[in-house]
Amino acid sequence: MILRSHFARNHRQSIIQSLSSASTITRKRTFALASPSASHQDSDHHAYKLNHKDWLSPTEVLKIFSNLRDPISVISVLNQYSKRKDYNPNEALYTLIINKLAQAKRFDAIEDIMQRIKVEKLCRFSDGFFYNVIKIYGNMAGRISKAIETLFDMPSYNCWPSVKTFNLVLNLLVSAKLFGEIQGIYTSAAKLGVEIDACCLNILLKGLCENGNLEAAFYVLDEFPKQNCEPNVRTYSTLMHGLCEKGNVEEAFGLLERMESEGIDADTVTFNILISGLRKQGKVEEGMKLLERMKGKGCYPNSASYQEVLYGLLDKKRFPEAKELVGRMICERMSPSFVSYKKLIHGLCNQKLVEDVDWVLKTMVQQGFVPRMGMWREIVGCVTFGKDNRNRVYVTETVDSLAS
Structure with a gap:
C-alpha cells in the first residue's frame, strides 16, 4: 500500500509537471503565432473604431493612424475611413500617411496618395506639405524627376510653391549633379510665381561652379543687383572655391578684396578655401600667414584651418614643424x-x-x-x-x- 501510494503520488507529480510544461509550450506557441499577426490585431482594433457609428473628430482620426504599428496598413485603414459619412481628411492626416509610407519605403503608394488627393479635392494644402513630399522624393526615394514633377504640379492642387520649396528642387539637382536641368527650373520661376532670392542665385552659382562653368557663374554674380538681391559671404566663397579648384588662387584672393570692399566679412569657410588653394600650390608659408591673418580679422581658425596647414607642412616634408603644429592643435583642443x-x-x-x-x-x-x-x-x-x-x-x- 505504501509503495502503491508513493508510486501514485510520484505519478501525479509527473503528470502535473508534464501538463505544466505542455501549458508553457502552448503559451509560447500561441505567443509565437500571435506575434506576427500583432499588426493585424492592431488593425482590427482600429477597424472596430472606424466601423463604430460614433462621429470621429479629426484628432481621433489622427490618433488612429498614428497608432498604427504597421506602416503598410495605412492604405487599407484609409480606404476603410473613406467609406464613413464623416470622412473628412485634412493636410495633417495626409502628411502622417505619407510619412508612414516613406518610412516603409512604399514610394509608389505615395504617388497613389498624391493622385487620390488631386481627384478628391476635399481639402487645401500648404506649401509645407509639398515641401515634405518633394524632400521625400528627392532625398529618400532618389526620384528627382518626381520631385520636379510635384513642384510643377502644385498649382493643380491650388497651391503655389514658395521660394523655399523652389530652392529645395534646385538643391536636389545640384546634389545629383543634374546640371542640365538647373537652367530649365531656374527660368520657370516666374511661371510658378516664385520671386528669385539670394539663396536661389547661390544654388545656381554653386551648380555652375561644380560643373566647371566659372564664366557662367560670374554671370550669375552680375545677376544679383538685377534681381534686387545682394551677394553674401556664401556667394563669394563658392566662387573662390571654384577658382581654387581650377588653380586660379590669385583670382580668388582678388575676390576676397572685392568682397571686403563691399563690406562683407570673410568667415572661417572662406579662409579655409583659400588656405586649401595655397596648399595645393605648395605655398605653405602663405597659408601659415593667412592662418594668422584670420585671427587679426576676428575670425578664429577651426580644425579644418589648421589641418590644411598641417597637410601643407607634411607635403613639404617639414616634419618637425608639423609636429609642433600638432602640439598647437591639441592645446587648442583640436584633433589632427x-x-x-x-x-x-x-x-x-x-x-x-x-x-x-x-x-x-x-x-x-x-x-x-x-x-x-x-x-x-x-x-x-x-x-x-x-x-x-x-x-x-x-x-x-x-x-x-x-x-x-
Missing part, C-alpha cells in the same frame, strides 16, 4: 586626422627622429587613434636602426605598453 599622424610618423621615421616618433605615437593614442600594423613596422624599424639608444628605449617602452 589619422592620416596626419600616419604621414607624420612615416616622415619622422624616415628621418630617424626617434624621440619625436615617441611623442607623436603617445599623442596619437591619447587622441583615441590606434596605430595599424604597417605603422608599427615603421616604428620598430626606426627604433631598431635609430642612432640614439636612449630614444630607442623610450619608443620600445611605448610600443610594449601599447601592444600589451
Whole structure:
C-alpha cells in the first residue's frame, strides 16, 4: 500500500509537471503565432473604431493612424475611413500617411496618395506639405524627376510653391549633379510665381561652379543687383572655391578684396578655401600667414584651418614643424586626422627622429587613434636602426605598453 501510494503520488507529480510544461509550450506557441499577426490585431482594433457609428473628430482620426504599428496598413485603414459619412481628411492626416509610407519605403503608394488627393479635392494644402513630399522624393526615394514633377504640379492642387520649396528642387539637382536641368527650373520661376532670392542665385552659382562653368557663374554674380538681391559671404566663397579648384588662387584672393570692399566679412569657410588653394600650390608659408591673418580679422581658425596647414607642412616634408603644429592643435583642443599622424610618423621615421616618433605615437593614442600594423613596422624599424639608444628605449617602452 505504501509503495502503491508513493508510486501514485510520484505519478501525479509527473503528470502535473508534464501538463505544466505542455501549458508553457502552448503559451509560447500561441505567443509565437500571435506575434506576427500583432499588426493585424492592431488593425482590427482600429477597424472596430472606424466601423463604430460614433462621429470621429479629426484628432481621433489622427490618433488612429498614428497608432498604427504597421506602416503598410495605412492604405487599407484609409480606404476603410473613406467609406464613413464623416470622412473628412485634412493636410495633417495626409502628411502622417505619407510619412508612414516613406518610412516603409512604399514610394509608389505615395504617388497613389498624391493622385487620390488631386481627384478628391476635399481639402487645401500648404506649401509645407509639398515641401515634405518633394524632400521625400528627392532625398529618400532618389526620384528627382518626381520631385520636379510635384513642384510643377502644385498649382493643380491650388497651391503655389514658395521660394523655399523652389530652392529645395534646385538643391536636389545640384546634389545629383543634374546640371542640365538647373537652367530649365531656374527660368520657370516666374511661371510658378516664385520671386528669385539670394539663396536661389547661390544654388545656381554653386551648380555652375561644380560643373566647371566659372564664366557662367560670374554671370550669375552680375545677376544679383538685377534681381534686387545682394551677394553674401556664401556667394563669394563658392566662387573662390571654384577658382581654387581650377588653380586660379590669385583670382580668388582678388575676390576676397572685392568682397571686403563691399563690406562683407570673410568667415572661417572662406579662409579655409583659400588656405586649401595655397596648399595645393605648395605655398605653405602663405597659408601659415593667412592662418594668422584670420585671427587679426576676428575670425578664429577651426580644425579644418589648421589641418590644411598641417597637410601643407607634411607635403613639404617639414616634419618637425608639423609636429609642433600638432602640439598647437591639441592645446587648442583640436584633433589632427589619422592620416596626419600616419604621414607624420612615416616622415619622422624616415628621418630617424626617434624621440619625436615617441611623442607623436603617445599623442596619437591619447587622441583615441590606434596605430595599424604597417605603422608599427615603421616604428620598430626606426627604433631598431635609430642612432640614439636612449630614444630607442623610450619608443620600445611605448610600443610594449601599447601592444600589451
